[in-house]
Every structure is written in C-alpha cells, then in structure tokens.
Amino acid sequence: xxxxxxxxxxxxxxxxxxxxxxxxxxxxxxxxxxxxxxxxxxxxxxxxxxxxxxxxxxxxxxxxxxxxxxxxxxxxxxxxxxxxxxxxxxxxxxxxxxxxxxxxxxxxxxxxxxxxxxxxxxxxxxxxxxxxxxxxxxxxxxxxxxxxxxxxxxxxxxxxxxxxxxxxxxxxxxxxxxxxxxxxxxxxxxxxxxxxxxxxxxxxxxxxxxxxxxxxxxxxxxxxxxxxxxxxxxxxxxxxxxxxxxxxxxxxxxxxxxxxxxxxxxxxxxxxxxxxxxxxxxxxxxxxxxxxxxxxx
Amino acid sequence: xxxxxxxxxxxxxxxxxxxxxxxxxxxxxxxxxxxxxxxxxxxxxxxxxxxxxxxxxxxxxxxxxxxxxxxxxxxxxxxxxxxxxxxxxxxxxxxxxxxxxxxxxxxxxxxxxxxxxxxxxxxxxxxxxxxxxxxxxxxxxxxxxxxxxxxxxxxxxxxxxxxxxxxxxxxxxxxxxxxxxxxxxxxxxxxxxxxxxxxxxxxxxxxxxxxxxxxxxxxxxxxxxxxxxxxxxxxxxxxxxxxxxxxxxxxxxxxxxxxxxxxxxxxxxxxxxxxxxxxxxxxxxxxxxxxxxxxxxxxxxxxxxxxxxxxxxxxxxxxxxxxxxxxxxxxxxxxxxxxxxxxxxxxxxxxxxxxxxxxxxxxxxxxxxxxxxxxxxxxxx
Numbered sequence: 001x002x003x004x005x006x007x008x009x010x011x012x013x014x015x016x017x018x019x020x021x022x023x024x025x026x027x028x029x030x031x032x033x034x035x036x037x038x039x040x041x042x043x044x045x046x047x048x049x050x051x052x053x054x055x056x057x058x059x060x061x062x063x064x065x066x067x068x069x070x071x072x073x074x075x076x077x078x079x080x081x082x083x084x085x086x087x088x089x090x091x092x093x094x095x096x097x098x099x100x101x102x103x104x105x106x107x108x109x110x111x112x113x114x115x116x117x118x119x120x121x122x123x124x125x126x127x128x129x130x131x132x133x134x135x136x137x138x139x140x141x142x143x144x145x146x147x148x149x150x151x152x153x154x155x156x157x158x159x160x161x162x163x164x165x166x167x168x169x170x171x172x173x174x175x176x177x178x179x180x181x182x183x184x185x186x187x188x189x190x191x192x193x194x195x196x197x198x199x200x201x202x203x204x205x206x207x208x209x210x211x212x213x214x215x216x217x218x219x220x221x222x223x224x225x226x227x228x229x230x231x232x233x234x235x236x237x238x239x240x241x242x243x244x245x246x247x248x249x250x251x252x253x254x255x256x257x258x259x260x261x262x263x264x265x266x267x268x269x270x271x272x273x274x275x276x277x278x279x280x281x282x283x284x285x286x287x288x289x290x291x292x293x294x295x296x297x
Numbered sequence: 298x299x300x301x302x303x304x305x306x307x308x309x310x311x312x313x314x315x316x317x318x319x320x321x322x323x324x325x326x327x328x329x330x331x332x333x334x335x336x337x338x339x340x341x342x343x344x345x346x347x348x349x350x351x352x353x354x355x356x357x358x359x360x361x362x363x364x365x366x367x368x369x370x371x372x373x374x375x376x377x378x379x380x381x382x383x384x385x386x387x388x389x390x391x392x393x394x395x396x397x398x399x400x401x402x403x404x405x406x407x408x409x410x411x412x413x414x415x416x417x418x419x420x421x422x423x424x425x426x427x428x429x430x431x432x433x434x435x436x437x438x439x440x441x442x443x444x445x446x447x448x449x450x451x452x453x454x455x456x457x458x459x460x461x462x463x464x465x466x467x468x469x470x471x472x473x474x475x476x477x478x479x480x481x482x483x484x485x486x487x488x489x490x491x492x493x494x495x496x497x498x499x500x501x502x503x504x505x506x507x508x509x510x511x512x513x514x515x516x517x518x519x520x521x522x523x524x525x526x527x528x529x530x531x532x533x534x535x536x537x538x539x540x541x542x543x544x545x546x547x548x549x550x551x552x553x554x555x556x557x558x559x560x561x562x563x564x565x566x567x568x569x570x571x572x573x574x575x576x577x578x579x580x581x582x583x584x585x586x587x588x589x590x591x592x593x594x595x596x597x598x599x600x601x602x603x604x605x606x607x608x609x610x611x612x613x614x615x616x617x618x619x620x621x622x623x624x625x626x627x628x629x630x631x632x633x634x635x636x637x638x639x640x641x642x643x644x645x646x647x648x649x650x651x652x653x654x655x656x657x658x659x660x661x662x663x664x665x666x667x668x669x670x671x672x673x674x675x676x677x678x
Contacts, residue, residue, distance in 0.1 A: 030451075032451055032454075080635060080639065083639055084638070084639070087642075088450060088451055089354045089450070089451065089454070090638050090642065092354070092451070092454065093588065093589070093592055093634065093638050094634070094635050094638040094639065096585055096589075096631075096634065097630075097631040097632065097633075097634030097635035097638065098631065098635060099631070100627055100628065100630060100631030100634070101628055101631040101632060101635070103627075104624060104625070104627050104628035104631065105628070107624055108624055108625070108628070114621070124624075228581060228582070229581075232458065232459075232462065232581065235455055235458075236455070236459060239452065239455050268470070270466050270469060270470040271466075271470055273466055274463050274466040274467055274470070277459045277460070277462055277463035277466070278463055280459055281456055281459050281460060281463070284448065284452055284455065284456050285442060285443070285446060285448070285456070288446060288447075288448045288452055
C-alpha cells in the first residue's frame with residue numbers, strides 16, 4: 001500500500017512542480033499561459049543539450065534550465081502578454097500561438113535544418129536523458145524500498161515549493177506580488193511598479209516550469225509536443241486548488257496525484273486520467289472558486 | 298434593424314453564390330477537399346456564435362463535433378460491406394471480431410461487452426438523429442449547470458477543455474466498442490432511399506454547401522432576433538442584463554446548444570466526405586484550431602469566421618504540397634495567430650468591415666474596438 005501511495009505522491013509532486021509556475025502566472029496574474037507546457041518542454045531539452053554539448057548531468061541542468069526558461073518567459077511577457085492584460089481569453093490564444101512557435105522552433109532546430117545543419121539533441125525525434133548513477137536504484141525508508149529518482153523529484157519539489165513560499169511571503173518583491181494579486185490598480189496607486197513585477201513573476205513562473213522539465217526528462221521521453229498535456233494537467237490542478245492560493249495548489253496537486261496513482265493501480269492509466277478530469281470538472285461545478293481559494297474582496 | 302448596412306447581405310450572397318459555383322472550377326479530388334473545408338467553415342461559424350456573440354470561449358467544440366461524427370460513423374460502419382459479410386444475421390464491425398473473446402457469438406448483440414448499444418445504429422437515420430441529439434443533450438446539460446452556477450470566462454474554457462479530453466480518453470479506453478485510437482474506418486456510404494452519396498461526388502458537395510448556407514443565414518438571422526440582442530447584452534455586461542430581469546442562463550444555454558448542434562451536423566458531414574471518425578477529432582489541438590480559424594476570420598462575424606476557416610485550410614493544403622514547408626506552415630500559423638490577437642483582434646471580418654465602411658464613407662455609430670473584457674461590442678459583416 002505504501003508503495004502505491006508513494007507513486008501517487010511522486011505523480012503529485014510532478015503535478016505540483018508544473019503547476020507552481022502556473023499558480024503564480026495564472027493564479028496571480030490571471031494570465032492563461034498556454035505556452036507553460038512548452039516551458040517544461042524547453043527545460044527538458046535544456047537537459048538534453050547540457051548532456052550532449054557540455055557533458056553536464058541533470059544536477060547542472062537544473063539552474064541552467066531555470067535561467068533559460070525564465071529568460072524566454074521574460075521575453076514572452078515583454079513582447080506579447082504585456083499588451084494583453086485585461087484581455088484574459090486573448091492571452092490564452094496568443095500564448096497558444098507562442099506554444100506552436102516554440103514547438104516548431106525545436107522541431108526545425110531553430111530553422112537551421114533548412115540549411116542542412118543538424119543540431120544534436122534537437123529535431124522532431126525522441127530524446128532521452130540518462131539519470132545520474134547517484135539517483136539510480138532505490139533508497140530504503142524503514143522497511144520500504146523507494147525509487148531514488150522519484151524520491152529526488154519529491155525532494156526538488158519540496159525545495160522549490162518552499163523557496164516559492166518564502167519569496168512570496170517573506171521578501172519585499174513577494175509582498176508586491178501579493179499586493180498585485182489582491183488588487184493591481186490599488187497596488188499601482190501605492191507606487192508598485194506593476195509592469196516590472198509582472199515581468200519578474202512571469203519569468204519566475206516560467207523558470208519553475210523549466211525545472212519541472214528537467215525533472216520530467218528523467219523518466220519520460222522528450223519530444224517537441226510533450227508540453228501540451230502537461231500544461232493541461234497544470235491548469236486543472238491550479239483551478240481545482242483555487243486561484244491565487246499557493247497552499248490550495250499544493251493540496252490539489254497532492255490530491256489529484258494520489259487519485260491518479262490509486263486509480264491507475266486499480267484499473268489503467270487512461271481511466272485514471274479520465275477520473276482526474278472528472279474530479280476537476282466536479283470541483284469547478286461545485287466550488288467554482290476552487291477548493292482552497294483565499295477570501296478576497 | 299436587421300442589417301446595419303447594405304454590404305453585409307451582399308457579402309453573404311456573394312459567398313453563397315461562390316460556394317455554389319465552386320464545382321465549376323474544381324476537379325473531383327479538390328471537390329472532396331473543398332467539401333471538408335466547408336465543414337470546417339461551419340465549425341468556424343459555430344465558434345463565432347458561442348465565442349463572439351455569447352462570450353463563451355468553448356475549448357471543447359471538438360466534443361460536439363466528435364459526438365456527431367461518431368454517431369453517424371457507427372451507422373455507416375454497420376452499413377459497410379465488411380461488416381455485412383461477417384456471416385451472421387446482424388452486421389458486425391471487423392474490429393469487434395478482433396477484440397472479441399474466443400468463442401463469443403458473432404452477433405452484434407453480444408460479441409463484446411456493451412455491443413448491444415450498437416444495435417439501433419443499424420438504421421442510418423437513427424445515427425443521424427443521435428448525431429444531432431447527443432451534442433444537443435450534452436450541451437443542454439452542460440450549459441444549464443455551468444451557466445446557472447454563473448461560471449464564466451476562463452472557467453468555462455477549462456471545464457469544456459477537461460470534458461472533451463475526458464470523453465476522448467473514454468473512447469480510447471473502450472477499445473472493443475469504439476476501436477480505440479484507430480477510430481472507425483472503412484465506412485459504408487450514406488444514402489437516402491436508393492440514392493447513395495459518393496464522398497467525391499457533386500451531390501455530397503451540394504449537400505454540404507446547402508447546409509452551410511442554411512447555417513450561415515440562419516445563425517445570422519438568429520443573432521438579429523430579440524433573443525440574439527439580449528445575448529449580446531449579456532456578453533457585454535452580464536450583471537446588468539440580469540438586473541434588467543433577463544434570465545441570463547437560459548439565453549446563454551440556448552445559444553450554446555445551437556452552437557453545439559451546428560458542430561454535431563458538421564461532424565456528421567465530415568464523416569460523410571472523409572469516411573472515418575477518430576479520437577483525434579477530440580484532441581485539444583483540434584478544438585483550439587477551430588478557435589484559431591474563428592479568431593483569424595473574425596470572432597464577431599459569422600461569415601468572417603467561416604471564411605477564415607476555409608482560407609486557412611486552403612492555404613495549408615497548398616503549402617503542404619511542398620514537403621519541406623509542412624512544418625514551417627505550423628510555425629507560420631502560430632505566428633499569424635499571435636499577430637492577429639495582438640494587432641487585429643476583430644480578425645479579417647473586422648478588417649473587411651472597416652474597409653467597407655471607409656469605401657462607402659458611411660458613418661456607423663457605436664463601433665468600439667476591443668472592450669475591457671476582451672469581447673467585441675460591435676459585430677462586423
């Protein structure tokens with residue numbers, strides 16, 4: 001039984017890692033970033049490229065992926081999203097366009113494939129990343145042997161969640177972000193540079209997605225289209241947990257992960273995913289504000 | 298006033314005349330392709346109705362399209378020669394034989410678990426009726442629950458998105474009943490009496506072109522009715538419409554259902570010309586692609602969204618003939634999409650509207666560009 005719960009926890013931690021970034025960009029800024037899944041994808045490809053070109057392993061890839069995706073997220077916010085604040089549904093569409101562009105950029109190797117140049121590690125095919133030997137095998141916790149890599153993912157999730165919480169609740173920038181979540185106009189009136197903070201928030205959320213991508217690369221094949229289903233899961237977690245609530249996102253990621261794990265053990269993966277979708281639809285119908293939304297005015 | 302300007306009915310007339318005359322210049326292959334694009338045009342219009350006029354961004358239109366497609370495809374599957382020649386008194390789809398347990402009776406009633414559901418589909422008209430009924434019932438239930446709870450905006454998009462993916466997974470999982478990932482292929486043809494509709498024939502084309510014209514004109518007239526105006530009022534300010542005493546959920550649900558019904562019809566027509574139904578109809582990307590068509594064509598323009606869908610698909614077909622450009626085309630679509638959302642939020646329809654207004658030098662009062670909530674307050678041609 002413990003091993004099943006552990007699998008659920010590990011699924012939940014991946015969900016959380018993906019949705020942390022969304023909890024900030026969607027939950028706080030209200031931007032539906034359909035390109036979030038592509039940030040995960042880029043994070044995974046960063047790991048591949050690090051391995052092939054720098055000879056670096058997964059650990060080194062974590063900070064690099066964070067910086068790369070954060071920079072891309074920053075650029076997206078500056079060039080596109082910024083012009084669409086207040087047009088929520090339009091950001092969804094524009095970022096969908098960006099998502100396609102990013103997918104094709106990877107698939108066409110940034111257009112280099114037209115000139116007959118092949119970048120090792122990019123292109124339309126599948127990529128794989130070797131898990132460092134340190135993380136292979138199992139660790140014993142009490143009487144139960146747990147998969148090391150999955151344990152590592154849970155650990156990384158814990159650390160990033162904690163870091164996000166501290167930044168959000170214990171730093172001056174975090175205070176400004178929370179002020180913007182409550183009321184952007186009032187925040188602006190109080191002298192907060194809403195545009196600057198929004199760019200940083202968006203970059204940070206994208207960076208978190210990049211880290212999720214690195215973690216994902218350890219147990220999934222990497223391909224240009226991998227991001228879309230991941231982003232969908234992330235949205236469901238954030239919506240079910242309640243917009244603007246970090247703890248809600250944590251709870252709902254854990255809950256959906258466990259549901260997924262339990263049902264998958266009892267039946268199969270397809271049904272498990274379907275049940276998760278069903279649960280989220282029910283939650284939205286019964287509690288449109290999400291399970292753990294904060295009480296704002 | 299039904300039409301605010303003279304050129305709008307003219308635009309509809311020209312478009313309908315054009316699609317009716319198109320077979321004069323199209324060969325058999327292109328006729329079949331073009332029929333599909335007309336079906337996509339219908340989908341574009343359905344999106345424009347629910348998104349542009351009701352303010353409901355449905356990311357699950359594929360659910361209704363797929364439901365319509367599957368219902369008719371089930372009937373046509375039973376009518377295919379292979380299903381009829383399985384050596385039993387009832388037609389049996391080939392994939393059921395592959396999925397049946399050894400020793401199961403080769404009868405549609407009991408070959409695999411649940412296959413009795415297929416029994417009524419031996420009548421083609423039952424398939425057609427269900428192709429319309431299933432989307433309508435789904436949309437009625439979904440709409441009345443969602444809108445009565447005053448769920449709106451992005452939450453509706455997320456619910457519809459989750460729902461279409463949920464149904465897609467169920468269909469894939471029910472492999473013995475639905476042939477899972479592979480979908481329903483090798484279908485018989487649709488017939489009325491003794492007349493058989495050839496997917497490459499002129500009759501199929503005119504069936505689709507006729508229904509599309511009907512949908513276009515019907516929808517355009519519908520949004521000019523009192524109910525249509527109330528709907529637009531609801532879209533622009535739901536709270537105010539409610540305070541004025543209108544039953545907002547009823548109006549929203551009604552138009553949501555109409556949009557779903559159009560998608561259901563489109564699904565059936567698509568099966569008619571493409572001769573297959575598959576879970577890809579319920580992919581997230583297909584549903585969003587429909588929104589792309591409507592956005593490029595003009596979300597607040599029934600005709601514009603239709604033309605947008607047809608144009609995008611025609612260009613895509615032309616470009617995809619060169620192998621190297623297939624992937625580039627996707628990137629171009631992504632780029633076009635970003636640019637349209639940023640700089641042309643009312644799409645080609647809005648652009649045409651402005652151009653015509655400039656030409657005629659008529660002052661139409663009350664045009665406002667994109668409002669605060671991301672909706673458009675003035676419908677274009």
